[in-house]
Amino acid sequence: NAGVTQTPKFQVLKTGQSMTLQCAQDMNHEYMSWYRQDPGMGLRLIHYSVGAGITDQGEVPNGYNVSRSTTEDFPLRLLSAAPSQTSVYFCASSYSWTGGSPLHFGNGTRLTVT
């Protein structure tokens, strides 16, 4: 199994451009989430989904959109990139959102906005 796959690994955008970060998992996990990781800030939750058709906001949702049309895929959209969105983005999935379920992470997308 591939686990959680994120594409692309690296991306450079100009301010105002839009793009979609892709995330796919092949473990039939119901719960999927997006985090951003910045130095000294740990991982901050952007959006999450507890199943197909259901999404909700995390700690830092502004400037990002998500959708969950299938169990496998959970893309993250940046509508108009800003330098403050320069970060490393991680997608994660879990078979359940209840306590004890481990999050399985992808290897991240490093995004630079100039």
Added chain:
Amino acid sequence: TQLLEQSPQFLSIQEGENLTVYCNSSSVFSSLQWYRQEPGEGPVLLVTVVTGGEVKKLKRLTFQFGDARKDSSLHITAAQPGDTGLYLCAGLIQGAQKLVFGQGTRLTINP
């Protein structure tokens, strides 16, 4: 404001020493997890603690969940260079569907 405060944020010690990393909050968590992250990779789960006062051991690593389920600690005995990495605690907010992370502790074990 960080919901989970980890301390210290940086720790550099010699091989063979012991160390403790703390994860504190004013909120109650349904469960708390500890992850380890290597450069260029996503975090990998080390342990999950669910019950207040619970202690779990993973070889030289000991994890404890506070009685009130607001804090946790990670103790490493006789640290080795292979323990070097970023350690992250993460708490499942009680009644919510969100797992929030601390800032992380970057640990360096010098040979």
